[in-house]
Amino acid sequence: MNSLEQLRQAEQALIQIFSGIDAQVKQNLQRVLHSFRHHRVGAHHFAGVTGYGHDDLGRETLDRVFAEVMGAEAAIVRVQFVSGTHAIATALFGVLRPGDEMLAVAGAPYDTLEEVIGLRGHGQGSLIDFGISYRQLDLTPEGTVDWQALSRAIGDRTRLVLIQRSCGYSWRSSLSIAEIEKIIHIVKQQNPNTICFVDNCYGEFIDTREPTHVGADLMAGSLIKNPGGTIATAGGYVAGRADLVEAAACRLTAPGIGSYGGATFDQNRLLFQGLFLAPQMVGEAMKGTHLTGYVFDKLGYPVNPAPLAPRRDVIQAIKLGSKEKLIAFCRAIQQHSPIGSYLDPEPAEMPGYESKVVMAGGTFIEGSTLEFSADGPLREPYIVYCQGGTHWTHVAIALEAAIATVGRA
Known part of the structure; x- marks a missing residue:
């Protein structure tokens, strides 16, 4: 044959x-269209502003549309994000502080996060350089989440759990929304204050629900992957709890500026249209x-x-x-x-x-x-x-x- x-x-x-x-x-398209209608998206939202990017109506509306589509309190959708890794790093540095612990619960992270965490390289300002400790729960021999280990893994210093949705460069099943929901439930039972953060790269619109629909506190991803609909020229997003999203925005820009700055360089139409096509x-x-x-x-x-x-x-x-x-x-x-x-x-x-x-x-x-x-x-x-x-x-x-x-x- x-x-x-x-x-x-x-x-x-x-x-x-x-x-x-x-x-x-x-x-999924019905969900996107509903949000576009709800926020009265029109051609006037396609215009961008220059300089500091203050009062960019299109950017502010896109943030609200995106948050609603993703089942989140808030979102920042920015062309200033270089990649999904940048968006993830911004979220992690935004909410973690010296003395905190981050726990990866789905085995080793994607290659590009290793230097962000500090598992490779040195002296570049990784999480470990800043006194944030790291642990990971290895997968079972079958390549699944070790549920038994997870049920006793959260300590008082565990500020954040990293849930990598996609398999990355590992031979395991990517996580389903149901599995992410189960992880979040187990974590919150042990410590309600632990932030459940999802690396959502490659996962948007695969299901009819996103991690933030099922209790994730924060997630991040890339616009040159799923939510950009193949036409967004660059960028990424962070979505979730409003205070955590703003903390990430302050790390992307600066404290005191946060989500209120960032020119869109006439990219708004592509970002709206990309979300529609996604x-x-x-x-x-x-x-x-x-x-x-x-x-x-x-x-x-x-x-x-x-x-x-x-x-x-x-x-x-x-x-x-x-x-x-x-x-x-x-x-x-x-x-x-x-x-x-x-x-x-x-x-x-x-x-x-x-x-x-x-x-x-x-x-x-x-x-x-x-x-x-x-x-x-x-x-x-x-x-x-x-x-x-x-x-x-x-x-x-x-x-x-x-x-x-x-x-x-």
Whole structure:
């Protein structure tokens, strides 16, 4: 069976799942539209201001719209955030103080947070440099949250628990909203004052609820991932309890300025429109992950999540087993990307990452992971992480070439 026939077979097998995703897209889009109506979003909100950014009506309205969509008291949505890692770091430095403890409850954090915490590097002003201690609860051998350990893990100094929703560069299941809700319940039983913070990257609009709908005190993410709808040119967000969001805003800008400053550089329309498009774009990406997982599972490769399993983020991991296959896979995806198709991805050092990374990133927005891309660190067992997809048909076209390139396991 050639690669085209394999994809056609997968498409037929996934029809019911695709239909279910479309129904969820509709539900999430209704939530977005309701918030746009409630806050009377109009064309006048697209204009930006310059300089300090005071009294930017569009930015202030977008914050309120975003907070309502996310089930949060408040939100800051800012182009000044460089990345999801920056938004997360801003939230952590905003609410943690010397002598506090941060506890990661879903195993090791994503590579780019290691230097933020102080697990790698030194002297750059990490959390540990500032006297904030760090502990982590490792996952069980099955790759799940250690519920038993969590039930007795919260101490008097545990100011914040870090809940990483997505698997990142680890071979585990990403967390469902139900699991996040359970974590929060267990933490709050032990210490109601412990802040439950969720790294929400790759997870927005995957479910009909967000972490802040189920009790998370604070969360953060990137606009060049899900909530930017593939058209936000940069930025990130922090959402949650109003006092904690403002503390993060004071760390982004300065104490006394907080959420009241920050010019939007005429980006407001793209941010509003990106939020409107986000449910649909996430739905297409979810279809692409199902398709990728289904086909490569049939080819004999270990995949995570399983082909028919409910999606918990926009990432599909494939254990390719060799450096050569990892590089070849990424090159096939790059060759079938709209931007830079003539380039050959090469493994390289990347800021914030421990290992060299090979990345297929032929996207309109640099680094956008809601557009179809693929990357992986050059380390055993050579896993490629496929992300995003503005329409699943593009994913199918690129996969046809990837299948022909790497073959069966």
